Amino acid sequence: DAGVTQSPTHLIKTRGQQVTLRCSPISGHKSVSWYQQVLGQGPQFIFQYYEKEERGRGNFPDRFSARQFPNYSSELNVNALLLGDSALYLCASSLVSMGQGQFFGPGTRLTVL
Amino acid sequence: GDSVTQMEGPVTLSEEAFLTINCTYTATGYPSLFWYVQYPGEGLQLLLKATKADDKGSNKGFEATYRKETTSFHLEKGSVQVSDSAVYFCALISNFGNEKLTFGTGTRLTIIP
Numbered sequence: 051d052a053g054v055t056q057s058p059t060h061l062i063k064t065r066g067q068q069v070t071l072r073c074s075p076i077s078g079h080k081s082v083s084w085y086q087q088v089l090g091q092g093p094q095f096i097f098q099y100y101e102k103e104e105r106g107r108g109n110f111p112d113r114f115s116a117r118q119f120p121n122y123s124s125e126l127n128v129n130a131l132l133l134g135d136s137a138l139y140l141c142a143s144s145l146v147s148m149g150q151g152q153f154f155g156p157g158t159r160l161t162v163l
Numbered sequence: 164g165d166s167v168t169q170m171e172g173p174v175t176l177s178e179e180a181f182l183t184i185n186c187t188y189t190a191t192g193y194p195s196l197f198w199y200v201q202y203p204g205e206g207l208q209l210l211l212k213a214t215k216a217d218d219k220g221s222n223k224g225f226e227a228t229y230r231k232e233t234t235s236f237h238l239e240k241g242s243v244q245v246s247d248s249a250v251y252f253c254a255l256i257s258n259f260g261n262e263k264l265t266f267g268t269g270t271r272l273t274i275i276p
Contacts, residue, residue: 083264105262156206157206
């Protein structure tokens with residue numbers, strides 16, 4: 051079975067631009083979460099969606115938004131990019147939303163110039 | 164709020180040495196605890212977990228015991244291999260209404276032959 055997939059793998063943007071990152075969860079998984087991992091640090095929670103509803107939001111500005119589609123795939127949007135948004139963006143999925151841990155994708159490396 | 168404190172790295176060991184990576188946490192209630200591993204150029208993989216006090220999680224020769232009295236979840240392995248070289252993250256989930264993982268900063272482990 052395919053694991054969590056993310057696209058694109060790498061992305062280069064300039065300050066002020068907007069970016070959309072995509073994630074497909076493991077088949078049958080209904081929960082998708084997004085994390086930001088800055089180089090040398092642990093991942094920071096951005097959003098969680100379960101059954102297309104937002105279940106959690108981390109301490110990120112409103113420039114960050116997300117949604118989940120009927121097929122449980124998800125998009126993360128970031129507007130008005132800043133240099134500090136350069137990071138590895140990780141998507142994770144789980145079967146349910148019960149604190150049992152998640153399966154992570156390989157990530158999208160975003161570089162903002 | 165929730166927090167995870169990990170032993171600072173990097174850690175360098177010889178093959179077949181004993182490994183301990185310390186992890187302590189602060190959380191409300193009774194969190195679930197996790198160790199994730201990140202190999203170079205890859206996403207995070209769930210290594211092991213424990214969901215209640217005194218539980219021992221184990222996988223691939225790694226073990227960690229949930230110690231509520233000391234709020235700790237130290238990772239151990241009796242004999243490390245070169246292939247264990249990676250970054251290890253301790254994490255917790257305290258709010259079971261969502262899947263928000265709170266991570267430590269990670270410990271980079273290098274095993275030399």
